[in-house]
Amino acid sequence: MDKADMQIRFSRMLRDPLVGFTLLGGLIFLTYNQFDEQTRPSIVVTETAINELVEERRLVLNREVSQNERDVLIANYIDREVLVGEAIARGLYRSDAKVRKRLADKMFFLLDEEPPEPTAAQLQAHFDEHPQDFLTPRTLTFEHVYFKDDRGAAEAALSAIRSGTKQADELGEIFWLGRRMERYSGKQLGVVMGLRFAQAIRTVTPGDWHGPLQSGRGWHLVRVLERHEPRLLPDAELQRRLADDWKADWRNRRRAETFAGLRAHYEVVMPGESSGG
Numbered sequence: 001m002d003k004a005d006m007q008i009r010f011s012r013m014l015r016d017p018l019v020g021f022t023l024l025g026g027l028i029f030l031t032y033n034q035f036d037e038q039t040r041p042s043i044v045v046t047e048t049a050i051n052e053l054v055e056e057r058r059l060v061l062n063r064e065v066s067q068n069e070r071d072v073l074i075a076n077y078i079d080r081e082v083l084v085g086e087a088i089a090r091g092l093y094r095s096d097a098k099v100r101k102r103l104a105d106k107m108f109f110l111l112d113e114e115p116p117e118p119t120a121a122q123l124q125a126h127f128d129e130h131p132q133d134f135l136t137p138r139t140l141t142f143e144h145v146y147f148k149d150d151r152g153a154a155e156a157a158l159s160a161i162r163s164g165t166k167q168a169d170e171l172g173e174i175f176w177l178g179r180r181m182e183r184y185s186g187k188q189l190g191v192v193m194g195l196r197f198a199q200a201i202r203t204v205t206p207g208d209w210h211g212p213l214q215s216g217r218g219w220h221l222v223r224v225l226e227r228h229e230p231r232l233l234p235d236a237e238l239q240r241r242l243a244d245d246w247k248a249d250w251r252n253r254r255r256a257e258t259f260a261g262l263r264a265h266y267e268v269v270m271p272g273e274s275s276g277g
Contacts, residue, residue: 145172
């Protein structure tokens with residue numbers, strides 16, 4: 001068969017619809033495979049990742065990991081990476097509130113910066129701006145006579161104290177914090193005695209016995225000995241609190257600046273607004 005005959009036969013084959021369809025399909029397949037090879041994402045399994053997987057498993061098993069177990073760990077790691085890639089490709093994070101929250105929390109952590117150590121001048125300036133934040137709370141010192149259940153006994157004891165027939169230390173039951181309570185803030189009293197007691201004792205006139213006041217633990221006759229006004233924190237605590245507050249303020253300002261810069265890359269559409277307006 002000469003060259004002319006071969007050309008004629010090849011020309012006839014190309015005109016055959018079935019042959020043309022087959023050639024076209026093959027071309028598409030080859031093109032897709034080449035494109036797929038170039039665009040599909042890679043899963044890079046590093047030696048470090050493998051060592052970490054093996055070491056973690058070794059600690060759990062408390063023995064060396066076999067080659068088969070090592071292969072299973074690597075296969076599971078690859079499968080997990082595939083699932084993560086598929087989840088991202090399918091945009092599952094867009095509709096999963098928990099995943100979105102974890103992503104946001106992770107980004108918040110990554111964007112957070114460690115503040116520098118403040119200078120003495122910066123601490124002084126911070127104190128001058130917020131002096132009320134570095135005072136002790138208002139507190140009071142009082143003594144009390146405690147009755148666990150019997151309000152009537154408490155009322156009778158108050159009458160005996162006021163008439164002078166009995167001394168306060170001769171009456172009542174044992175209270176776990178004692179009869180005298182030194183420098184308690186309203187917040188501390190709320191925790192120990194309950195909110196009702198903490199609010200009631202604020203109106204008690206110092207020096208006289210009053211009651212019975214109800215707490216979460218029973219009934220109390222109380223005598224306020226002294227009300228302590230706020231005062232500057234001790235120097236060591238003041239310096240620590242100043243530094244902590246300055247750093248927290250620095251972080252807040254840096255976060256605000258960072259978020260402002262990030263928001264600039266997004267168009268925020270509020271209810272009733274249209275995108276691009």
